[in-house]
Amino acid sequence: xxxxxxxxxxxxxxxxxxxxxxxxxxxxxxxxxxxxxxxxxxxxxxxxxxxxxxxxxxxxxxxxxxxxxxxxxxxxxxxxxxxxxxxxxxxxxxxxxxxxxxxxxxxxxxxxxxxxxxxxxxxxxxxxxxxxxxxxxxxxxxxxxxxxxxxxxxxxxxxxxxxxxxxxxxxxxxxxxxxxxxxxxxxxxxxxxxxxxxxxxxxxxxxxxxxxxxxxxxxxxxxxxxxxxxxxxxxxxxxxxxxxxxxxxxxxxxxxxxxxxxxxxxxxxxxxxxxxxxxxxxxxxxxxxxxxxxxxxxxxxxxxxxxxxxxxxxxxxxxxxxxxxxxxxxxxxxxxxx
Amino acid sequence: xxxxxxxxxxxxxxxxxxxxxxxxxxxxxxxxxxxxxxxxxxxxxxxxxxxxxxxxxxxxxxxxxxxxxxxxxxxxxxxxxxxxxxxxxxxxxxxxxxxxxxxxxxxxxxxxxxxxxxxxxxxxxxxxxxxxxxxxxxxxxxxxxxxxxxxxxxxxxxxxxxxxxxxxxxxxxxxxxxxxxxxxxxxxxxxxxxxxxxxxxxxxxxxxxxxxxxxxxxxxxxxxxxxxxxxxxxxxxxxxxxxxxxxxxxxxxxxxxxxxxxxxxxxxxxxxxxxxxxxxxxxxxxxxxxxxxxxxxxxxxxxxxxxxxxxxxxxxxxxxxxxxxxxxxxxxxxxxxx
DNA sequence: ATATGATCTGAAATCGTTTTCACAGTTTCG
DNA sequence: CGAAACTGTGAAAACGATTTCAGATCATAT
Numbered sequence: 005x006x007x008x009x010x011x012x013x014x015x016x017x018x019x020x021x022x023x024x025x026x027x028x029x030x031x032x033x034x035x036x037x038x039x040x041x042x043x044x045x046x047x048x049x050x051x052x053x054x055x056x057x058x059x060x061x062x063x064x065x066x067x068x069x070x071x072x073x074x075x076x077x078x079x080x081x082x083x084x085x086x087x088x089x090x091x092x093x094x095x096x097x098x099x100x101x102x103x104x105x106x107x108x109x110x111x112x113x114x115x116x117x118x119x120x121x122x123x124x125x126x127x128x129x130x131x132x133x134x135x136x137x138x139x140x141x142x143x144x145x146x147x148x149x150x151x152x153x154x155x156x157x158x159x160x161x162x163x164x165x166x167x168x169x170x171x172x173x174x175x176x177x178x179x180x181x182x183x184x185x186x187x188x189x190x191x192x193x194x195x196x197x198x199x200x201x202x203x204x205x206x207x208x209x210x211x212x213x214x215x216x217x218x219x220x221x222x223x224x225x226x227x228x229x230x231x232x233x234x235x236x237x238x239x240x241x242x243x244x245x246x247x248x249x250x251x252x253x254x255x256x257x258x259x260x261x262x263x264x265x266x267x268x269x270x271x272x273x274x275x276x277x278x279x280x281x282x283x284x285x286x287x288x289x290x291x292x293x294x295x296x297x298x299x300x301x302x303x304x305x306x307x308x309x310x311x312x313x314x315x316x317x318x319x320x321x322x323x324x325x326x327x328x329x330x331x332x333x334x335x336x337x338x339x340x341x342x
Numbered sequence: 343x344x345x346x347x348x349x350x351x352x353x354x355x356x357x358x359x360x361x362x363x364x365x366x367x368x369x370x371x372x373x374x375x376x377x378x379x380x381x382x383x384x385x386x387x388x389x390x391x392x393x394x395x396x397x398x399x400x401x402x403x404x405x406x407x408x409x410x411x412x413x414x415x416x417x418x419x420x421x422x423x424x425x426x427x428x429x430x431x432x433x434x435x436x437x438x439x440x441x442x443x444x445x446x447x448x449x450x451x452x453x454x455x456x457x458x459x460x461x462x463x464x465x466x467x468x469x470x471x472x473x474x475x476x477x478x479x480x481x482x483x484x485x486x487x488x489x490x491x492x493x494x495x496x497x498x499x500x501x502x503x504x505x506x507x508x509x510x511x512x513x514x515x516x517x518x519x520x521x522x523x524x525x526x527x528x529x530x531x532x533x534x535x536x537x538x539x540x541x542x543x544x545x546x547x548x549x550x551x552x553x554x555x556x557x558x559x560x561x562x563x564x565x566x567x568x569x570x571x572x573x574x575x576x577x578x579x580x581x582x583x584x585x586x587x588x589x590x591x592x593x594x595x596x597x598x599x600x601x602x603x604x605x606x607x608x609x610x611x612x613x614x615x616x617x618x619x620x621x622x623x624x625x626x627x628x629x630x631x632x633x634x635x636x637x638x639x640x641x642x643x644x645x646x647x648x649x650x651x652x653x654x655x656x657x658x659x660x661x662x663x664x665x666x667x668x669x670x671x672x673x674x675x676x677x678x679x680x
Numbered sequence: 681a682t683a684t685g686a687t688c689t690g691a692a693a694t695c696g697t698t699t700t701c702a703c704a705g706t707t708t709c710g
Numbered sequence: 711c712g713a714a715a716c717t718g719t720g721a722a723a724a725c726g727a728t729t730t731c732a733g734a735t736c737a738t739a740t
Contacts, residue, residue: 009696020720025698035718055459056403057696060394060725066459067437075423076622081414088413088440092447097454099405100438102426109430116435120726121393121404229626258626265628284414288567288596290603290628348727358690363728373688395726398695458696 008049016045028053068311069122071101071113073129077227077255078283079300080128083153086304087126094312096123107131117147123315126307130154130197143322150311152303155197162310163324164303168198171296171329172205172250175278178294178331179248180213183340184276188221188246190235190256202252202280221246225256232259240267247340248276254283257293261336272338282332291335299327346387354383366391406649407460409439409451411467415565415593416621417638418466421491424642425464432650434461445469455485461653464645468492468535481660488649490641493535500648501662502641506536509634509667510543510588513616516632516669517586518551521678522614526559526584528573528594540590540618559584563594570597578605585678586614592621595631599674610676620670629673637665 013024019038026033027042034042045051059065070087072080088098099122101113114133117125127133127149136145142160152164179187189206192199207217223238225231232251236259239246251257257279261271269275271291279286282297306325351362357376364371365380372380383389397403408425410418426436437460439451452471455463465471465487474483480498490502517525527544530537545555561576563569570589574597577584589595595617599609607613609629617624620635644663 011696021697022699022720022722023718026719029698033718038718052453052457054696055454055457056394056398056401057725058698060398060727061696061698063394063725065394075413075426076416076419078414078416078419081416081419084438085412085414085440088438089442092450097451097459098438100422100426100436102423104427112430113435115390116393119390119393121435229622258623262626262628284567285596285623288600289626290600359727360690360692360729361688364689367728371688376688392726395695396728398697399726399728401695 008051009054010051012049013042013045013051016049017042063120064123064315065121066095067097067099067122068308068315069099069101069113069117069125071103071110071125071127071129073103073105075100075102078285079253079281079298082283082300083128083304083307086301087308090305090308091312094309096308096312101125103129105129107133114147117149124148124150124311126311127151127156128153130156132156132158148311148314150307150314152307153198160322162314162322164306164310164327165324166198166298166303166327166329168201169205169208171280172202173209174205174329174331175202175250175280175296176206176209178333179250179276179278179337180209180215182248182276182337184246184248185213185215185340186218186221186244186246186248187215188223188239188249190223190225190232190239190249190251190260192225192227192252194224199252206250225252227253227255229255229259232256233263236260236263240264246275248278248337250278252280254279254281254286254293254295257295257336258285258289261289261291261293271336274341276337276340278337287334289336294334294337295332297330297332299329303327346389347392348389350387351380351383351389354387355380401458402461402653403459404433405435405437405460406646406653407437407439407451407455407463409441409448409463409465409467411441411443413438413440416623417591417619417636420621420638421466421642421645424639425646428643428646429650432647434646434650439463441467443467445471452485455487462486462488462649464649465489465494466491468494470494470496486649486652488645488652490645491536498660500652500660502644502648502665503662504536504636504641504665504667506539507543507546509618510540511547512543512667512669513540513588513618513634514544514547516671517588517614517616517675518547518553520586520614520675522584522586523551523553523678524556524559524582524584524586525553526561526577526587528561528563528570528577528587528589528598530563530565530590532562537590544588563590565591565593567593567597570594571601574598574601578602584613586616586675588616590618592617592619592624592631592633595633595674596623596627599627599629599631609674612679614675614678616675625672627674632672632675633670635668635670637667641665 010021010024014021023034024042027039031039068091075081091098103109110129111133124147134146150162191203223235225235249260251260257277260277264271264275271277279293279295282295286293286295348359348362352359362380365377369377406429413419429436441447448467449471462485472484488500529541561573563573587598589598595615598615602609602613609615617631617633620633624631624633
């Protein structure tokens with residue numbers, strides 16, 4: 005492409021570089037007639053200010069980095085869509101850091117932000133990629149960021165979180181209300197805060213109902229469909245089986261239902277299945293999934309807007325925003341069998 | 343963050359800026375002892391070269407832009423994942439341009455590339471966002487790009503495409519082989535090249551089998567689950583109903599199966615349903631979806647690798663790469679009912 | 681001993697903008 | 711009427727790196 009730069013415009017419009025820049029950035033500062041001359045030249049030549057020069061001079065890129073474990077997970081995809089929507093409205097573009105949960109990739113993308121390839125980042129992992137000095141103020145040692153989904157173990161940054169303990173309780177309570185007493189859980193990775201919290205809620209609800217905890221009913225999954233499949237197969241081999249399975253996300257619940265049907269179980273008559281996230285497909289699976297909905301659009305929007313507000317000078321103290329979950333009862337849960 | 347720049351390193355290591363830069367970029371050019379001194383200073387201070395300065399000087403950003411209609415579509419999400427994987431391996435980061443099929447947003451992201459915010463782009467839409475002079479060589483008028491999914495109506499750029507006509511034929515032929523003669527289609531938007539081509543394949547297969555085309559059996563969808571739902575409802579209201587539905591993507595097929603089950607149709611005994619894409623969920627839907635698989639990983643990888651090769655100086659003539667589709671027969675299709 | 685070449689390094693130019701500073705001309709106001 | 715304030719503009723500095731060019735040093739060949 006034949007590149008036309010600010011110099012060319014200046015020459016054509018017979019003004020200085022400064023005036024061209026001002027016409028584009030702060031039109032008020034330049035006289036009507038001059039401005040028009042510049043604008044004509046810009047229009048005629050199709051000039052677009054070069055972002056690299058602009059970025060360097062202004063010390064901002066207009067990019068935000070979203071660091072996320074796996075974009076093929078529909079929940080994450082929804083998140084990214086909401087983020088990109090909000091960012092786009094505010095004039096920012098989204099750099100995608102899909103890490104496949106690899107700590108190295110997480111670090112690599114954080115490095116990129118620290119090198120100034122993006123102005124700030126949204127961090128959807130619980131692993132701390134920094135080694136900062138806890139004595140000194142954190143804000144001066146790390147890039148501007150918002151943390152969500154998995155909670156980092158330090159304060160001083162904005163966070164957007166779900167009350168996973170309560171969500172876990174609510175899910176299990178729904179099953180208890182239906183008369184279930186042997187309730188299994190297929191969890192997320194237990195080294196994550198979200199899975200731990202949901203687990204905690206699961207245990208609290210059972211204990212409150214006077215039900216003894218049973219290790220065998222808890223199976224660690226990894227949020228992939230396959231681990232829902234394997235977990236359910238293991239549960240079906242137990243001597244005393246559960247009557248309900250609480251899966252820590254919808255994908256695993258879909259895997260669970262699949263196995264159950266293959267083994268001629270009716271859902272929910274013979275076994276109830278409860279999911280988490282409320283992804284689009286949970287409505288279209290048969291039976292439609294009872295699930296704990298996360299407000300994915302809201303989470304994505306708040307994350308992006310909060311980060312960008314910070315980038316634009318918001319200096320209010322970092323805050324932890326809670327978003328509300330909601331139990332959506334559909335067809336995959338029902339009364340406990342006799 | 344207390345920023346440490348190349349100047350600081352130079353001062354600490356007692357060398358010039360040039361030597362610091364050389365140590366990092368072309369270590370061979372600097373003497374072992376000096377190099378070590380610089381590296382020590384870098385390690386001690388945690389220096390990361392600033393990308394904005396670097397980008398401006400080298401006239402490259404290390405970003406590629408992926409312009410795609412909707413990241414929440416699982417096929418697109420898979421594509422993006424493959425792209426980001428390949429790009430990351432080659433030292434590039436992915437800027438995500440989710441356009442929600444809006445021409446304005448497409449243009450906006452293309453503008454960003456033209457302004458140098460990314461080095462090149464992957465363009466998964468069929469709408470031409472440029473107005474170039476067809477007389478002059480195209481390569482000089484548009485950014486480096488690879489086009490896929492929907493084909494642009496001009497040559498001179500790399501393309502990665504599926505043979506959608508043949509894929510449509512193969513899908514319909516499978517249904518014909520099962521004895522179906524009244525075969526409906528729920529298409530994608532008919533102003534897209536992919537939907538048109540699949541449609542063409544659909545028609546050819548029917549005509550070759552001596553079956554008359556019936557307008558009422560063709561319903562235009564938009565690749566969303568809901569349009570599969572609505573389309574199927576319309577088909578069920580017909581006086582003479584089809585015995586099979588060819589949906590132009592899996593999401594619509596999932597919607598179709600849903601409606602059919604709600605209306606007490608058995609799939610495939612009463613009605614066969616055929617999808618397109620082979621998304622992850624097509625295995626887990628009941629009945630599991632017969633579908634035309636696109637090699638999504640391969641498409642994403644090829645697109646990214648081709649683009650980056652171009653950016654790194656590959657000057658071979660632009661080429662159109664075809665990738666192979668494959669009919670995957672699962673449970674949602676069966677012999678035509680009597 | 682001198683020319684030639686190879687190796688290493690630093691000073692300065694450069695990438696394309698934005699922004700500061702200075703200045704000239706004009707208006708406002710006491 | 712003169713000082714002060716304001717308006718509009720351009721020259722030059724700045725952002726933070728890479729790279730060109732030239733010079734210094736040292737080894738090698740003649």
